[in-house]
Amino acid sequence: MTKNNLFEGPWLITSDLDGTLLDHHDYSHAPVDRLLLQLEQRQVPVILNSSKTFAEMLELRRQLHNEHPFIVENGSAIFIPANYFPARPETARKRNNFWLIETGLPREQLRAFLRADATEYGAPYLSFSAATCEEIVAATGLTEQQALAAQNRDYSEPLLWLGTREEKRSFTTRAAAAGLSTLQGGRFLHLLGPTDKGAATLALLDCYRKYRHTDYRLIAAGDSPNDLDMLKLADIAVIIRAPHRPPPQLAASDKRRVIISDAIGPAGWREVVGQLFS
Template identity: 40%
Template structure:
């Protein structure tokens, strides 16, 4: 049986620099992985629109996971047949794990007024505000706000209010994730579940290959995929310490930041020409 790595990677702060969004230090490694037929699969809080742009920049042609595990997008033709339990959306087969964004916006509007004053959601920001909050250009900020399954929030309240807020939403069926910059409100989905689903699908369609998963991330909303990957890689962050993991084995921590740390660790894991 052949063996193959699957690289599941966060983007912001991991494959993309936290401040500049550049992936330049990883360009050579991305090319080597593609030449070796090792799939790099983005697993990110970013949107479908942002991933379409990112794939054009990097020339990636692999599946990708959006909005913190809310959905898996598989290019039509990537497999011989359409996978079960998927729908067609533009040029992709899609497996959704979350209700649409409109559901979560309606839920947020049912919160007590004092809690609604504790945050500012993407949907309430104009494009200039989004640019200021994210550091993105105007076109990129529009893509960031074209969400299908979730709503990011800038938290304005106290930590105590945040806990009350989380309990309200969790009790109502939402999933609240702390990302590198924002709180993300979506369904009971996460990067780990989506990664496992796609890995199991690929294994079922290629029984002659044994897949090993490597997950790379820098923030708390990456923990779910780091916990279930065969190898967990934590990328050093400018903003916080390495988030604590429950697992104790097969953990690697980069000494460099962002895409430099991403390349540093993959060079140690995978023997490439």
């Protein structure tokens, strides 16, 4: 793959996790470990951008040796290490050792909507807040400890849909009328506030450009429809192939290059990103 004007940097990479940087089944990141180290040595920040919670992200950042900002719960909040930029970003507040920018709604507001909606229309789904740890383990393949971290959410509610497609369409229409968003991930329908991975990515990209005085360009990587809002913002959109569904559709443009991996999951991430930075 040859470099041209489109590949002039400097670059930020924002990446989904499950099915993209992590294996969809066993959550392994072994195929990308060496490449992530190389990117770190080249000072290319990799921003983790996922439906996962703050607690889950802390553990994954430790495993991946990643000390950059990260985005949780499908764009609902941005966490920036407290000393990462020379000043506190506007609208941010302190949480532990991070600056926190909230772009979503508190989970209790989402649960209130679900309670009212279920009273009138029923609940053909398993919600994380109502599920037992054992049910989450069975639905996700996570360990018990990982399932507890996944259940400890602040801004979103994953729903394992058990009803019909028509019931799902009706539910998403009612959620939109209430000012909420729904995103279909690899396994779950996520209910959240009026935000998405793309909006949070843009807010964080603005912080990089403002506080590092650098016109960063963006590579985004994802594997499912709930990544499209993030992928649409990218100069280079990397779509990671999944084993059991077609890649999400995104058109190339004069300003956007779209690359679909041949390999699946983290092997596909290594394939495409490794070639871009070879």
